[in-house]
Amino acid sequence: MLSPDKISRINELSKKSKSVGLTIEEAKEQTSLRKEYLETFRSSMRSTIENVKVVDPEGNDVTPDKVKALKEKKFLN
Incomplete structure (x- = not known):
């Protein structure tokens, strides 16, 4: 599970991207956090299935x- 701080940061960056836009560094951070979130989600879903x-x-x-x-x-195994 992703930490609440990381999820909060993902949401914060998403809101900012919709309102004023992101800097290059923030866009890279957003991409990295989204990738980590998806990996965690997929792993959890795979385990459930x-x-x-x-x-x-x-x-x-x-x-x-x-x-x-x-x-x-x-x-x-």
Whole structure:
């Protein structure tokens, strides 16, 4: 998870870019922070999906094969 300070800075830079614009240094910082945020988000989402088990109303496991394969691969490593 990204620290609250970094998220606050992302929001601050976004507001500034919409109102008065960013300096070159601020634009680089914004790009870097956004990249870090996306990496963190994707990692978290990937972890969530890898740990999901899908069950139909009858109680049958209908988890997609791709997710099952990821679980097995993760378990074996």
